[in-house]
Amino acid sequence: MVVEPPVPQEFPPVLTAALAAELLQVHVEYLRKMVREGRVPCHRFPGGRELRFLRDELLEWLAKLPSQIGPSEIGPGQSLLTRTQATDDVGTNDSAASWERTRT
Numbered sequence: 001m002v003v004e005p006p007v008p009q010e011f012p013p014v015l016t017a018a019l020a021a022e023l024l025q026v027h028v029e030y031l032r033k034m035v036r037e038g039r040v041p042c043h044r045f046p047g048g049r050e051l052r053f054l055r056d057e058l059l060e061w062l063a064k065l066p067s068q069i070g071p072s073e074i075g076p077g078q079s080l081l082t083r084t085q086a087t088d089d090v091g092t093n094d095s096a097a098s099w100e101r102t103r104t
Contacts, residue, residue, distance in 0.1 A: 011055050020053035024062065 011023050021028040034040040035051060041061050043052045 013055050015053040015055055015058070017051045017053070020051075020058060023055065023058060 011019060015023065017028050017031055021031040024031065026034075031040065032051070035042045041053070041057045043054070044050065045052070
């Protein structure tokens with residue numbers, strides 16, 4: 001079963017951490033970690049702990065990351081497990097860095 005990624009227009013212009021994580025297709029705790037590390041654009045209300053993300057700002061940030069290898073660019077003998085630094089930065093579950101962190 002193939003799950004289609006969410007369409008950005010389906011998300012409101014201002015996102016909670018949960019909605020931003022869904023848009024980026026990462027776990028919400030991983031998104032919070034990236035915010036703490038200053039790796040993803042985020043806004044907070046003065047004196048508050050609540051995180052807010054601007055949809056268009058996130059999409060622009062994502063577009064500036066190095067591209068992943070697309071299926072049409074996979075050559076003979078290569079696999080879809082080949083990933084670029086962008087995938088590792090975002091921390092998808094199938095990235096090499098994620099795999100190294102979670103293997104037992």
